[in-house]
Amino acid sequence: MSPSSTPVRASRPTGEGRVERATRLTAGAIVAIAVGGAVAAASIGLGAGMVAIARKIVTPARKRSDDVTIHGAELDGSTGVVTLRSTPDTRLVGDYSFWFDRGRGHARLGAIVSDDGRRITRVVTDVTGGDLATARSGRVGGWLYTSPADAGFETVDVIVTTPLGGAPAWLVPAEGGLEGPWMIGVHGRGVTRAETIRSLPVFHRASYTSLLVSYRNDGEAPRSVDGRYGLGDTEWEDVEGALAYAVDHGATSIVLMGWSMGGATVLQVVTRARLREFVAGVVLESPVVDWRTTLRFQGAEMRVPGVVQELVMRLLQSPRLSRVSGRATPIDFDRLDFARRADALDVPILLLHSDDDGFVPSTASHALAEARPDLVTFEVFDTARHTKLWNYDPERFDRVIADWLARLRPATVRRGRSGRP
Structure with missing residues (x-):
């Protein structure tokens, strides 16, 4: 019996059948090595494995393991x-x-x-x-403090309006008041806004007001309907709400700082947000510049075969198949790839990444820096691991950011186009 005539397919659940059909179309060489019932068993096993991996990528982990x-x-x-x-x-x-x-x-x-x-x-x-x-x-x-007050900063608890509702944020005013430059800190995957507290000292010394935000599905901000990560492809809308809050409360120019997946998120903000004209620059700490590169690296670390990695990404990007991961909409990996989309960027970027990151490889950061030397200042670490650059060398971390801020020009805002005063 040929693979195409196997009668088992008609009795499978709808989601599993879709995954199996996509698998066979994309990985015909794998299917061709077996016949009859073996094909059905292999397809079911591969499909189930793909779904499990896809769900793990986009599902927020509520508890982190003690390792x-x-x-x-x-x-x-x-x-x-x-x-x-x-x-x-x-x-x-x-x-x-x-x-x-x-x-x-x-x-x-x-x-x-x-x-x-x-x-x-x-x-x-x-x-x-x-x-x-x-x-x-x-x-x-890596995040040493649980609140800005732990780090010695006077803080105001505020609520940022997002498409899903009010999201809590910490506002740390500059000594001169809220009128002036602001920093918006965006945390990474699986953590909270406390991750970004380490950036407060250098921005506070530079007279920036800081707004450390939460976003959908991080356990503090409102949950999306599907409760799944968009890897930056949807979270940017919540950060756009933070832009609006900053502009409405005195920000004349804004620096976005993203950590890990927060880096992927702020790159979406500066290319898609309505108020992006207020952004003077971006600081990226251990960022995801290209999700394909990151997921391939993590898949290899878990010994997931390369062909399965590619199929999982195809699944998450498919308008029909992505729903088996729990997501309501597909993820656009092309739109999230700024190693290839470097020409879409038009604001100065300070890139901070360690070559021994161990979780998000620095290769895509190197590619972005090489593609846009006119915009990107790249500070390469070699021993700091993932999102622990401040912990490893706080003096260097603060010095590099302070020097970059000193050279940064305020955003040139064309008043009226955004509808803001």
């Missing part, structure tokens, strides 16, 4: 030392957050005391919640 073993802690109150499994992240110099007890406990880690390659002992500078002495596992986080 670092705790071998013991010696504490005097909220300070002391902790011994952890030695990993690329636990070995990074600098100050970091350490979450334990499934996110219910939090400590701040400082200097490295010892490291034998298997176990590493670090200074604990503060325990802000939970019992680290009894914890058995945790995870390292």
Whole structure:
């Protein structure tokens, strides 16, 4: 019996049948290696695997796993030392957050005391919640502070109007007031606006008002109807709401700063938002400049065959098939690829990326910098991992941004076209 005459297909659920048909059309060479019932079994297995991967890409994880073993802690109150499994992240110099007890406990880690390659002992500078002495596992986080107040900043809780409703944000006014330049901080995938607090000191010293925002499906802002990430292809609309808030409250010029997926999001803002004329420049920290490059890298790390990776991306981009991932609409990977769409950009960009990122490869950032040397200033790190550049070298991080801001010209806004005063 030939693959096309297999009777099993008619009895499959609709979504599974669609995935299997797309798989056979795109990967005929794989299907051709089997016959009869083996084709049906292979197609079902491949289709189910593709759906599972696609769902993982676009589904927000409500809980992050504790992936670092705790071998013991010696504490005097909220300070002391902790011994952890030695990993690329636990070995990074600098100050970091350490979450334990499934996110219910939090400590701040400082200097490295010892490291034998298997176990590493670090200074604990503060325990802000939970019992680290009894914890058995945790995870390292780059964002050191849980609120701007933790970092010593006077903060106002505000609500930004988005297409889905009101989204909470932190407003940190400049010393001279709200009239003047603003920074809008946009966090990455799977975290919250607290990730962006590390950018406050350098922008505050440069007399910028800062607005650190939430966006759909991050656990703080309103949920979209499908509850799925758009990888920047939909989240930009919420950041456009932040642009409107800034303009309405005194912003004369705006710098967007995006971290990881937040980088992909702000690149959509500067090419699609109605108020993009107020944007004077963009700072990108460990950004996703091209999702295909990132997903291929992550797929290879998980040992997902290359042909399956390509099929998953085709699925997510297909108007018919993307719904099996849970998304209401497809994702346009071409529109999200600024290594190829570099000509669409027209604002200065400061790119900060570490070549050992380990999660979002820096290759697309290099490609963007090479394509637009007239717009892009690229500061390459080599040991800082993903979104931990400030933690690894805060002096360099702040200096590079401060120097770039000093050279940045305010946005030239044609008043009236946007309808804003």
